Amino acid sequence: MKIVVRFSDEKDLDALMAIDNIAWVKGTTPSERIHWDSVESFRNEYPPGSMLVAMYGDTVCGYIQLQNVTPLPSNRHVCELAMAVHPDHHGRGIGQELMRHAENWARSMGKTKLCLRVLSCNEKAVRFYTKCGFLEQGRLVGEFDIDGELVDDLLLYKMLLH
Known part of the structure; x- marks a missing residue:
């Protein structure tokens, strides 16, 4: 089945909230979990058109979102990304396809650098980002205490x- 990536729209919000x-x-995540209680609160944070969604057939199976790191003009060439793929769809190339589209989207906005944060204990995500060409630029050692274990923020x- 072909993966289609497009900008989010109103009909995607329930599925995107469920993925989150x-x-x-x-x-x-460094918190216990992220949980959205309503589509309205999700829409306020991520309005339609604010992220790329991956479709596998008729199913929304993942997203990637880009945002400016700061409002400073000297930092406008950088954007931070966040992404998630529904666990039922891991291993289908959806993350790679989302990343490819996100890089093109970022370039179209004049961005020259992508950045992200990931917990060091999230080894699967660290491997994925490394495979996509991401490098470590910093490590906040022992940044989070998760169930009594200090975890680094990469x-x-x-x-x-271009």
């Missing part, structure tokens, strides 16, 4: 070639 509620749990980046 499944994907962001202990080990992938700061990763990738320079975009």
Whole structure:
């Protein structure tokens, strides 16, 4: 089945909220979990058109979101990304396809650097980002106490070639 990536729209919000509620749990987020209680609150944070969604057939199975790191003009060439793929769809190339589209989207906005944060204990995500060409630019050692274990917060980046 072909993966289609497009900008989000109103009809995607329920599925995107559900992906967030499944994907962001202990080990992938420093909080206990991320949980959205309403589509309205999700829409306020991520309005239609604000992220790329991956479709596998008729199913929304993942997203990637880009945002400016700061409002400073000297930092406008950098954007931070966040992404999630529904666990039922891991291993289908959806993350790679989302990343490819996100890099093109970032370039179209004049961005030359992508960055992200990932927990060091999220080894699957660290491997994925490394495979996509991201490098470690910093490590906040022992940044989070998760169930009595100190976990590093990795700061990763990738320079975009035009």
